[in-house]
Amino acid sequence: MSDKGEVDLTGAKQNTGVWLVKVPKYLSQQWAKATGRGEVGKLRICKNQGKAEVSFTLNEELTTLDTIGQKSSMVRAPREHPFTLQTVGGQTLAVFTENSSDSSLDKIALEGVVVQRAECRPAVSENYMRLKKLQIEELSKPLRFSQQLDKAVTTNYKPVANHAYNLDYEKKKKEEGKRARADKQQVLDMLFSAFEKHQYYNIKDLVDITKQPVIYLKEILRDIGIYNVKGTHKNTWELKPEYRHYQNEEKSD
Amino acid sequence: MQIGSSSSSATEYVVRVPKNTSKKYNIMAFNAGDKVSCSTWTQARMERDMSNRRIYGEEETPDGAAGSEFGKKQREEARRKKYGIVTKEFKVEDQPWILKVNGKAGRRFKGLKKGGVTENASYYIFTQCADGAFEAFPVHSWYNFTPQAKHRTLTAEEAEEEWGRRNKVVNHFSIMLQRRLRQQEQGEEEEEEGEKGGKKKKKKGGRGGDLRIHDLEDDLEMSSDESDGSNGDDDEAKSKAKQDKGPKGKGKKKKKKKGSDLEGFEDSDDGDFEGLEVDYMSDESSSEEEEPEKPKPSKGEDVPKGIDEMSESEEESEEENKNEEDGKEEEEEEDGKKTPVQVEKKKKKDSSGESDSSEDSDIEGEAASALFMKKRTPPKRGGVRGSAGSSRTGSRPGTPSIDSAATSNTLRAAANKLEQGKRQTTVPSSETPATKRLKMEPSPQSSSGKSTPQPVSGKSTPSSSDVLLTEDAVRRYLIRKPMTTKDLLKKFQTKRTGLSSEQTVNVLAQILKRLNPERKNINDKMHFYLTE
Numbered sequence: 181m182s183d184k185g186e187v188d189l190t191g192a193k194q195n196t197g198v199w200l201v202k203v204p205k206y207l208s209q210q211w212a213k214a215t216g217r218g219e220v221g222k223l224r225i226c227k228n229q230g231k232a233e234v235s236f237t238l239n240e241e242l243t244t245l246d247t248i249g250q251k252s253s254m255v256r257a258p259r260e261h262p263f264t265l266q267t268v269g270g271q272t273l274a275v276f277t278e279n280s281s282d283s284s285l286d287k288i289a290l291e292g293v294v295v296q297r298a299e300c301r302p303a304v305s306e307n308y309m310r311l312k313k314l315q316i317e318e319l320s321k322p323l324r325f326s327q328q329l330d331k332a333v334t335t336n337y338k339p340v341a342n343h344a345y346n347l348d349y350e351k352k353k354k355e356e357g358k359r360a361r362a363d364k365q366q367v368l369d370m371l372f373s374a375f376e377k378h379q380y381y382n383i384k385d386l387v388d389i390t391k392q393p394v395i396y397l398k399e400i401l402r403d404i405g406i407y408n409v410k411g412t413h414k415n416t417w418e419l420k421p422e423y424r425h426y427q428n429e430e431k432s433d
Numbered sequence: 434m435q436i437g438s439s440s441s442s443a444t445e446y447v448v449r450v451p452k453n454t455s456k457k458y459n460i461m462a463f464n465a466g467d468k469v470s471c472s473t474w475t476q477a478r479m480e481r482d483m484s485n486r487r488i489y490g491e492e493e494t495p496d497g498a499a500g501s502e503f504g505k506k507q508r509e510e511a512r513r514k515k516y517g518i519v520t521k522e523f524k525v526e527d528q529p530w531i532l533k534v535n536g537k538a539g540r541r542f543k544g545l546k547k548g549g550v551t552e553n554a555s556y557y558i559f560t561q562c563a564d565g566a567f568e569a570f571p572v573h574s575w576y577n578f579t580p581q582a583k584h585r586t587l588t589a590e591e592a593e594e595e596w597g598r599r600n601k602v603v604n605h606f607s608i609m610l611q612r613r614l615r616q617q618e619q620g621e622e623e624e625e626e627g628e629k630g631g632k633k634k635k636k637k638g639g640r641g642g643d644l645r646i647h648d649l650e651d652d653l654e655m656s657s658d659e660s661d662g663s664n665g666d667d668d669e670a671k672s673k674a675k676q677d678k679g680p681k682g683k684g685k686k687k688k689k690k691k692g693s694d695l696e697g698f699e700d701s702d703d704g705d706f707e708g709l710e711v712d713y714m715s716d717e718s719s720s721e722e723e724e725p726e727k728p729k730p731s732k733g734e735d736v737p738k739g740i741d742e743m744s745e746s747e748e749e750s751e752e753e754n755k756n757e758e759d760g761k762e763e764e765e766e767e768d769g770k771k772t773p774v775q776v777e778k779k780k781k782k783d784s785s786g787e788s789d790s791s792e793d794s795d796i797e798g799e800a801a802s803a804l805f806m807k808k809r810t811p812p813k814r815g816g817v818r819g820s821a822g823s824s825r826t827g828s829r830p831g832t833p834s835i836d837s838a839a840t841s842n843t844l845r846a847a848a849n850k851l852e853q854g855k856r857q858t859t860v861p862s863s864e865t866p867a868t869k870r871l872k873m874e875p876s877p878q879s880s881s882g883k884s885t886p887q888p889v890s891g892k893s894t895p896s897s898s899d900v901l902l903t904e905d906a907v908r909r910y911l912i913r914k915p916m917t918t919k920d921l922l923k924k925f926q927t928k929r930t931g932l933s934s935e936q937t938v939n940v941l942a943q944i945l946k947r948l949n950p951e952r953k954n955i956n957d958k959m960h961f962y963l964t965e
Contacts (some may be wrong), residue, residue, distance in 0.1 A: 185480040187532075192471035199559040200460070201569070208555040208571065212449045219450045223559075223567050226443040236448065270465025275558055276479075277456040278573075288479050291458070292560065293471055385504055 188289035189213075189275070196292030198275055201263065202299045206311065210242045210257055221259075233261035236300060245311070255310045260303035268294055359393045367392055367400055372423075380408070380416035447566040448559075457573040458558050461532075461544065474534050482529040488925065512751050530576055540703065544576035585609055901936060902930045904944045908963060911950050915960035918945075 203211075211220045220242060226233040243256040273294035279287040302308050370390045374381065386401070388393055400408075405417045418424075463469040513520070530544035550556065556572035576646060587608070595608055602608065902925045910916055910924060921941060927934050950961035 185478045187479050188472055188478055188479035189471075191473055191692070195472055196560070200572075201557045201559055203555050203557050205554060208557070211569070214450055214452065218451045219447055220450050221448050223446040223448045224443055225446070270470070272467075272469045273459060274461040274463070274464070274471050276461050277458050279456045290461075290471065292559070294460075294558075304883075313529040371885070382504070 188287065191289065191291040192274065192293065193352065194292075197295035198292045200268075200273060200294045201277075201297075201298045204300065204302065206245065206257055207238070207261070207300065209304075210238065210245070213242060214239075232265065234265060234298065236261040236263060236428055255314055256307055257301040257311065258305055258308040260305075261300045262303060263298040263300055266297040266299070268297055273297075310387070330393070359387075359391050361393060361396045364388075364400065367397070371400065371404065372419075373404075375419045376423075380418050382416055386417065446561075447726075448569055449562075449566055450557075450569045450571075454570065456570075458570045459573050459601055460556070460575040462547075462575060463542075464576045464577075464579065469578075475537075476536060477532060477534045479530050479532045479544075481525060482531045483525075485528065526574075530578070532578060540579040543581055544578040547575040547577055550575040568588040585611060585613065592878050902932060902940050902944070904947060907941070907944045908948060911948065911961055911963040915955060915962035917958050917960050921945075921961075 214220045219239065221236055221238040224235045224237065226235075227244040237320060238259045238261065240259075243259060245255060245257055274343055275294065277289050277291050279289065367390055371386070374386065374389050381389075383398070383401075384396070387397055388395060392400075401417055407420050408416050408418060527546055529546065530542075533543040534540045534542070550572070551574075554577075557569040558572060559567045560570055561567050591612060596600065680820065781809060906925070907921060912923060916924075918941070922937065925932075925937055927937055930937065934938065945961065948963065950963045953960045953962060
């Protein structure tokens with residue numbers, strides 16, 4: 181098992197040279213559509229009297245663009261892409277990979293060092309121009325736009341005598357009725373178990389938990405608890421120190 | 434299809450873009466100047482830097498059981514929504530990398546994610562496979578790696594201070610040395626003695642440590658060697674600082690910490706400070722924390738009034754102080770007094786050139802310590818004076834007893850100054866009018882005449898005093914509550930006691946020596962108190 185954080189330096193040791201190529205967005209989109217083994221095209225390197233000329237040719241089947249709307253059939257991705265070669269300069273660019281297939285351990289490996297930088301440019305052609313035009317049109321559309329309506333919208337809110345939600349609420353309230361005072365011991369039990377879970381409680385929450393009338397509940401609380409007026413836990417009730425036993429998770433009575 | 438030109442050799446390679454890799458390719462970019470060569474790496478470790486997690490994670494309150502509140506989380510969330518506070522999520526993906534190369538002794542790098550890499554164009558890594566075909570992998574993220582300094586660096590405040598002293602500081606090595614010593618000092622307040630001893634040595638050599646400039650205050654400082662060391666350094670530092678800041682006592686803080694001030698200080702030329710006004714007050718009051726700045730505050734008050742006078746007297750006292758300390762360096766090495774430090778400092782000053790002081794004088798804040806300037810002059814003539822030190826000691830009436838008894842340094846200093854002033858009416862910096870010096874002479878002399886304490890009683894009683902600076906009074910104050918020297922000085926204002934500030938300082942120092950109160954550090958200030 182590899183040590184987490186340990187970097188595999190085989191690529192660096194071998195001084196594997198790689199190329200860093202900047203590729204246009206549409207081209208990378210096309211490449212993503214590649215099938216099978218992933219072959220996307222051919223790279224042609226010509227040594228022309230000392231100067232190297234590199235050019236990439238996109239495979240035929242990948243030139244169809246699923247662009248927006250109507251013009252998909254008309255415009256195709258250009259096929260020829262000469263590379264503009266650049267030097268790395270003084271900068272040291274290394275390539276490292278993160279292997280996250282093992283969910284727990286990320287294996288980090290140094291794949292190599294960049295020896296050449298290049299830019300993949302499409303060969304300028306009519307086709308390309310059309311594609312670009314399409315792209316620009318697409319981008320220039322605002323995300324939101326205003327549209328005038330013919331008729332006023334009347335379907336959303338209609339006036340009602342009383343909202344359905346309100347009716348339900350009132351019904352529920354009627355059902356529940358006023359809270360009845362339960363046995364003091366029972367209430368105490370409920371309180372203690374509640375305070376076991378949390379130290380500070382709002383009076384409203386306690387009422388909710390115990391379903392007791394507020395006044396009665398306050399009486400009981402005054403016996404066993406204290407009310408925090410200041411500090412971080414403002415306006416909260418907590419058990420008196422003698423009743424607390426938070427470390428051991430016990431309660432004393 | 435393009436046809437290759439006939440005169441060139443062309444080779445075609447298949448380009449593949451593998452689809453199923455779980456490996457994410459990233460770029461690790463280093464700066465050209467860092468000279469990073471991956472082939473030299475024998476071993477490397479890289480992890481995400483999670484130090485930002487707590488910022489994003491918000492303060493976590495205990496969940497459940499003690500300390501927690503019912504429904505706290507929901508309430509917090511509702512509150513945040515109500516106020517529209519949007520907190521950015523902590524994404525592990527975006528966190529920086531920490532790269533450690535070649536183990537502990539190797540280099541460290543921090544890799545910050547570069548944004549916007551994949552927005553408009555994609556980067557691909559083309560690697561050549563065994564079969565000659567190229568495989569292209571998309572670059573997931575780009576990280577810029579920068580080397581991290583392993584050496585200690587200054588904090589922002591310290592850096593600003595050093596920047597202000599850049600023209601004066603010549604010995605750059607001691608900047609960090611002092612900072613380290615300062616840190617040590619803070620960390621080991623208990624072991625001051627031992628450390629200070631060591632520090633002193635160091636300071637001698639490298640002028641490190643927090644030396645504080647003390648003039649008469651040194652006498653009042655009854656803390657451990659630490660203060661001594663600090664004092665010595667501070668003095669020089671103070672002078673430097675004085676140059677920089679104005680004659681305001683605010684310069685103290687800086688001075689306290691500026692061991693590096695020494696550098697500039699030492700380089701000052703003697704005559705550079707001629708004619709410069711001295712702010713006696715600010716000078717003295719350099720150290721706020723430990724050193725009792727009793728004399729300083731009171732003097733500071735008087736600054737507007739008799740600044741010239743004070744500066745004059747200060748000069749004298751400074752000179753005297755210096756000289757004396759020079760002579761007493763050995764004796765007082767382990768003393769709790771600051772004089773040794775001052776002596777040390779002087780020594781240093783003597784040894785090193787003082788070229789920078791000329792710069793100092795040019796620098797703004799000329800009204801700054803004539804004190805320092807005066808101090809400097811003495812060292813210059815240190816050679817002369819040093820030799821006269823012994824003779825000085827002998828010729829001083831009553832001072833030997835004081836010295837050996839290690840009574841108030843102020844007394845000694847005052848006495849010294851007197852001697853110096855008397856002896857070197859011609860030699861000393863011309864900036865000191867003889868009149869001023871003479872003026873100071875009588876008082877220190879009278880005080881020095883008394884080998885034992887209670888100079889107050891010996892001296893002329895204050896004419897119209899509401900408050901008498903007596904041992905009893907001080908005792909009362911100290912019993913009631915702990916006070917700093919500053920506080921005590923405030924109680925015995927010169928207007929009310931009728932004593933001059935210097936006298937007050939002297940007397941108070943004496944009294945404190947006699948009382949030998951307990952010391953306590955409250956809010957980084959040294960307080961004295963008595964328990965009856």
